[in-house]
Amino acid sequence: MHRSLSRSPFRSLTGSFRRSKSGHKGWKSGGERMESSRSSVSAEGVSHLGFGMNSVTEFMQKQIVNALCLGKRDKASDLLLNLSQSNDSLRADDFVYILDYCARYPDPLFVMETWRTMEGKNIATNRKCNMFFVQALTRGGYLEEAFSWLTALHGRHLTGPISLYNAFLNGCARTQSTVHADYCLNLMEDRLLGKSEVTYCELLKLAVWQQSLTAVHEIRKEFVKHYSPSIISLRKFIWAFTRLGDLVSACQSLQRMVDMVLHGSVYVKKSAGGKFGSSDLDIPIPSKVDWGQLGELPLSDAPVDTSSCKNQWFFVQNGSNSSYLEDNKGCRSFSMHVDNHESNLYFQIRGLVNPVLHWQRGNAETLPTMKILRWSFSDIIHTCAQSKNSKLAEQLFLQMRTLGLEPSSHTYDALIRAVVSERGAFEGIQLVKTMENLNLKPYDATLATLSISCSKALELDLAEALLDQIVGTPYIHTFNSLLAACDVMDQPENAVRVLAKMKQLNQKPDIWTYELLFSLFGNVNAPYESGNMCSQEEAAKRINAIERDMVNNGIQHSPLSMINLVKALGAEGNVREMVEYFRKAGIYFAHSDSYLWTAFCNIVLHALVECDESHMAIELFKNMKLHGSPPDAATYNIMIDCCSNIRCFKSAGALVSMMLRDGFLPENCTYTALVKILLANDDFDGALHLLDQVMSERIQEDVLLFNTILLEAYIKGHIDIIEFVVEKMHGKKIQPDPSTCWYVFSAYVDRGFFSTAMEALQVLSLRMISEEERTLREKREDYEDSFILAEDSEAEERIIKTFMDSSEHIAAALLNLRCCALAGISISWLPSISLWARRLSSTYGA
Structure with a gap:
């Protein structure tokens, strides 16, 4: 029975390794078979010439390996039998080529077959064979059999070297089996092997x-x-700490590593397989550094001895405080304090005056050391990217250059990710240009990161250009991010090019792709345009084509894809198809929360109300209540808006009562819908009373509520109501919008008050720019000279180009003011002195 590791030196470590045991089926334990061959196991080494095999057996082994490579296992078994019968004086070395192949690829079944052949011939195994046995079994997932093999090696001289147990632990790490690692550690402790x-x-x-x-x-x-x-x-420790996000411990280890390297106490050797290893003997020598104590100290307060310094200077790099301290012996310390969000990281390196010269004095033996050091820096910088700590990443990058370590493309990839995560794609693109100047090619993943960042910033052209630079096939996330940006910017033509690129690269879409496609191409008409028979037919064709492609790629609908599909049908007014999809959509929301289903119902309700299908909307609302689907504030507001279609204020009042009972307070849109109902019944007094109630309850008003009354007053020719509402807006500092200007201007024009219409248009346009006269005076010079009073014919085009993307209201205001100026009306930048504004203030002001 295996002892618990709670009695081993790694109590706290292996306590976390306890997991449910997952054995591998297909074999019985090899313990009994191995027991009979214990006496034949020897500890002899391998010949220095290859594997020590003769030419005949070497040829036969290669034939066996070739058969295994071609998948001809029966032939390989026959050849193995021929090999075992070809010579009565076979040794372990005559099978080692086969065992090596089985360990590399791995092939645990054939390695066991080979072992049985050797056992039948009573061939003594050696250390090399034992290593291949363990590697083949563990890499193939047969940990039980490998552990039985290790257990069979018993006795003072037959325990095997520790490398065997390390190979087993490597297999445990590959298969992520902490249970078998626990067994192995117990066995090592029993046999006094150490670690x-x-x-x-x-x-x-x-x-x-x-x-x-x-x-x-x-x-x-x-x-x-x-x-x-x-x-x-x-x-290795830096690798572990960075994978787990411990930047403090990783920097401590890096500080120790750099200190060792700069003092020339490190030499690294490279194996024949290309792996780096320390040239030091693996003999336990306790460390003189108490890392535990170092970890308990506030790192930002770590001491720096400046008593022997003859020179000191400081510099600031991106807000960091760094310093060099040089002593009388020519040694220099580099110190840097790094703000890592809540905690401060302190990074101090002591070394030679000029580390670059130190590297140049070295020979080829220093190159592996430089690579390892560069890898460790890169690992930490990558972790900085994950934790969005661009400041530390930049400082580590600067320190690499100070040490004479030339960053690789991998290092730049880490730095770009860190910088982009906090400051956007522009600085990342500048770093890519720096790489190109150094003849370093950015990774495809680096370009994908920049493309995704540009997509998030809605820089579509730049994101697409970066996507085109990727040599291989980008991850689908890169395409989806660009498609999402096209959706936000309402630019389906750009999305068509992205889809063409995906098809060219044979990139299969995922569910997010289809969710975006329904949103991008599900409706045909531009926003705010009503659908017609032709657009509805075209939209249905597009949706069917997208769904067929989903089926071809084996992708099912998600709740969001169904939401976007139904939303597209509703926007086109395609009620019949929308209701059909709604009725069969329940299966896609079966495992989602009720709030997502409510949001889906709200989309259908809103479309029905917009299409004046009030009775269908009422039936759907009743079904929601009946089947326990909880309405939210949006549901009630949509249904109150529905009451404006049927002109029933009583039903709207009942909905408001239900809304309050369910814990939802009326919002601005609620009062807007109620006002629409009153106005539909020509109840202007009730609408104005409701407006006063909104203002008295300190609900945040918006211009839509006022415009609702202004529109109906304009249609019915009530100028007095228009003037009352305009003054209420001014008193509450609610800025007009283009619709406000149009309703007021048109009302006066229809009654023949042309000069008043122009004066009102001027005042409202100025208020669109700002309600503060001080701000208007500051803007006057720029706006008048460049736009309003400009004599060139391109002034209107310049206004649109300058302001339409950033501020449509300012663009509309400047166009209105330019019309006034062209009509010969002088522009006064003080609306309060306008006779029209003063009359409204004295008549309707508080």
Whole structure:
């Protein structure tokens, strides 16, 4: 029975490794089979010449491997049998080529078949064979069998090297099996094997997979009790801390790493397989650095010894406070205080006066060290991007350059992500230009990040240009972000080009794509235009085409795609199809919350009311109440608006009572709908009384409520009511809009009061710009010279180009004032001195 790791040195670490055991089926435990071959296992090494095999067996092994590569397993088994019968003096080295293949790819079934063949020939295995056995089994997911193999190695001289156990732990990390890692640690403790640096590195992988920052800190605490960290182990710890978002601990480890490198105490070797490793012997030597104590100190208060400094200077980089301190021995310290949102990160590096010269004095042996150091910097900068800490990312990037480390495309990718996350795409694009000047090619992922950022900023042309620069096939999220921007900007023609690009690259859409397509192409007419028979037919064709494409790609509707589809049909006035989709849409909302279903019903209700299908809207509302779908404030406001279609104020009042009982207070749109009902019944007194009630209850009024009364008063020719409402707007500092100007101007013109109409138009236009006369005086010079009194013929076009995108009201006001000026009326920038404005104030003012 395996002992619990609560008795091992990694109590707090492995306590978090406890998980439900997930064994692999298909094999019985290999313990019994291995027991018979224990006496044949030897600890002899492998020949220095290749794997120590002769030419005949080497040829036969290659034939077996070739058969396995071609998937001809029966042939491989026959060839293995021939190999075992070809020579009575076979050794382990005569099978090692096969075992190596099985470990690399892996092939656990054939490695077991090979082991049974060796067992039948009573061939003693060696350390190399044992390693391949463990690697093939663990990489193939057969952890139970691999553990049985390890368990079978018993006795003082037959426990096997610790690398075997590390290989098993590597398999546990690959398959994310903390249970088997627990078993292995117990076995290692029983056999007094201890733990090497590699052991700790494999345990780090499991801790990161578990997202356990506590476990990583426990591993580090245990590690430094036995080892002085090497640059490789520090690299592993930085990797773990950055994956779990611990920037403070990652910077501590990076500080230690740089300090080691700059003092020339690090040498890294590169294996034949291309992996980096420390050249130091793996002998436990406790660290002299108490990392635990360092972690408890406020990092921003870490001391800097300046007693022996002969020079000191400061510089500011993007708001950071950094300093260089140089002592009498020529050593220089670099200190930098970093604001990391709630906590302060302190990063201090001590090294040579000129680190760049230090690298240049080195030889090829320093290149692996530089790569590892650059990787660690890049890892931390990537974490800065995830935590949106562009300031720390920029400072680390600056420190890399100070140390003579040339950033790679990977480093720039991290920095660009960090900068873009906080300050937008423009600065990221500038960094890409810097890369190009350095002959560094940005990753496709970097360009995708910038494209997505431009899409969020609604810079469609720039986002599309960046998308076109991507060499490979971008992630679907990049296309979807651009389609979403096209939807916001109501530019379906741009979306057509994006879809063409997706088709060219064979990029399959996802559900978000289809949600956007229904919104972009579901309706034909421009906003505020009513649908007709032709547009309704065209919209139906588009929707059917999108749905067929969904079926071809095996994608089901989502609640949002159904909402966008029904919204498009409602906008076109296609009531029959909209109701059909509504009736079969319940299945798509079965697992969503009730609020989403209510929002869906509100869309249908609003479309029915807009299409004057009041009775259908009433039936739907009754069904909502009957089936327990909770109406919200929007539902009640839509139904009150429905009452204006049937001119029933009594029903509207009943809805207001229900609204109050359900805990929803009337809003401005509620009173607007009630006013419409009263006006439809020619009850101007009731509408004005309701307006007074809105103002007395301090509800935030908007211009729509006033315009509703102005429109009806204009139609019925009630100039007195128009003047009363206009003065109420001025008293509440509710700025007019173009509709306000049109209703008032037209009312006076229809009655033949042309000069009053022009004066009123001028005053209301000035109030559209600002209700404050001080602001108007400040704007006068710019607006008069450039727009209102300009004598060139392009003045109107210049007004539209300048203001229509940012402020339509100012554009309309300037066009109105220019018309007044062209009619020969002098523009007074003090509306309060206008005779019309003074008359309204004295007649209707408070």
